[in-house]
Amino acid sequence: MARMTYADAVRHALAEEMRRDKRVWALGEDLSTAHGNSSANQYTGLIDEFGSKRIVNTPISESTIMGAAVGAAVAGTRPVADLRMIDFGLCAIDELVNQAAKIRYMFGGQARVPLVVREAIGLKAGMAAQHTQSYEAWFAHVPGLVVVTPATPADGRGLLKASIRCDDPVVFMEHKDLWGLEGDIDLDDEGLVPIGKAKTLRAGIDLTIVAWSRMTHVSMLAADELAKQNVSTEVIDLRTIYPWDQQAVLASVEKTGRLLVVQESVLAGGFANEIAAEIAQQLHWKLHAPVARLGAPRIPVGYAPALEAEHRVEAAKIVQEGLRLVKASKT
């Protein structure tokens, strides 16, 4: 068992997959130069082991990073394209949505597009409007794409490995504020985490909280507080946004009768809505209270701490909403 950060764990995962399969390679800006000078050191040292043909330092050309990954995938390799964060990934939406997600279908199954695109999401202190966004819901909306949002070092490793082995294009969304998070990794174990499987982080009987990425950690803090107030909370880390683990959420809410979905991004149009709607539609008559959601207001992220804080869903807010649901119940 090794103690390592999220960034170390995903770097390990990429190296493991590159050793296992010579068709796997990575491309992106600064991949061979930005060694260890920030929390985002997911590539430190890989250039030494794999060389410049497989750890490709690219120009700042997002369209081509993504387009080249698509071309390389249909031509028989398994590229991992790094766009640093979704905010930059917006420069390459076309290649991801119009090409990567469509090629298999529109060419009648003649080709697969086995690529991973890393587009980190999430609030990071003081990063303001253009380095903080979370657009996992956009990609869940696109047929052809898989969207994963690992929250822990072990899941980061296991889901990156599974994503690289997946024949679908996978949007791999790390959270910028989790790269420094430490966890235990069993390096003797393959550690694969299946795509589409949620993880129950904590069992409970009164309330189900569904979250993903960084909000799972905040939800766990809230669940501790709720326990002190005699609310037994089940916390589910969705881990994959599409395809999301509907069975796990249904089973939990059937038991608790209450659902609170917590997301970091802007609530309007967010993926919490999809989960809430689906569960309300299927379990309406079994619910003790209406389905509830928490997310950010529909404002860009401001720079000053007082402004930025308005965008954050804090544990206290989750506790408050959980208590409201329990009190508002019909039984």
Add this chain to the structure above:
Amino acid sequence: MPNPDTERILALYRTMHLIRTFEERVGVEMQKGNIYGSAHQSTGQEAVATGVVSQLRKTDYLFSNHRGHGHALAKGANPFAMWKELFGRAGGTCGGKGGSMHIADFSVGMLGANGIVADGATMAVGAAQAIRLLGEDRIVVAFIGDGTINRGPFSEALNWAKVYELPVLFVIEDNVYASTTLTKTVMAGQGVVARATAFGVPAINVDGNDVIAVSDVAATVVADVRASKGPRLLHATTYRVRGHLALDKMFYRDKKEIDDFMVHHEPIGKCRRWLTDHGTSASACDTIANEISATIERAVAEALAAPQPDARLAYTDVQDRGAPVWHG
């Protein structure tokens, strides 16, 4: 005395005829309402696809654009399957999922027509990187229109191809019009070759209405790319005889412009003159044209008789993970 090149030029003539006959029939079938969606014809531009692809191998990769019928046919895609695709029938090149704008035949290295301009350029450089990584003996050709050179990703791809010295040939098929806009009215600078040269990519102009010239120049640049000398760009000037779309009424140009092209520059007549000047009989040329007409006739009839794809196929080849519908 028979010219040693005659056989080669006859093959070029045949391919150009195939493309022309296919494209002109597209116009007819569009007027009849048999083509479900839109289609972009390449009438007048046959020498570019034919000449360049004549220097490629089946194993080489080709990325096309929205005006891709000619590229597909030149690369060896089956016209019978292509007609089924245009009509939206079972047995189409893409099983009826793509239509005219997404004709692809991976079995002959035709990696797809495409509805988004410039994406072929970025995908081409990636395919070239894959070839290098896998140690394969192939090259990549991207057919790009004159309108596309004003998109950012085209510049990115040129720079990228040169930085990594990739085995890519960019072919700028300059048909004068970007959709319905005269390209020169929206393009700054000294033209395509100057732009490529600015990135250090060797570039050359060729008369895209002269299939022999295109084929000969392509032989040189393809050889350079195949010899790992880095990317090359070929700027072939030609002319789009038909509209941007098959039903385009073309109010933006004078019909005299088209007539002038047909009299002075039209590529198939030019090639035919070369053949008859070098000992091929007119009747031999006519025989080729007649054979192709008969083939297209059969292909259209067969495709019109084919059924639509099973609706359940709408749900296949989306992705491995995740069901296309939640409530089956």
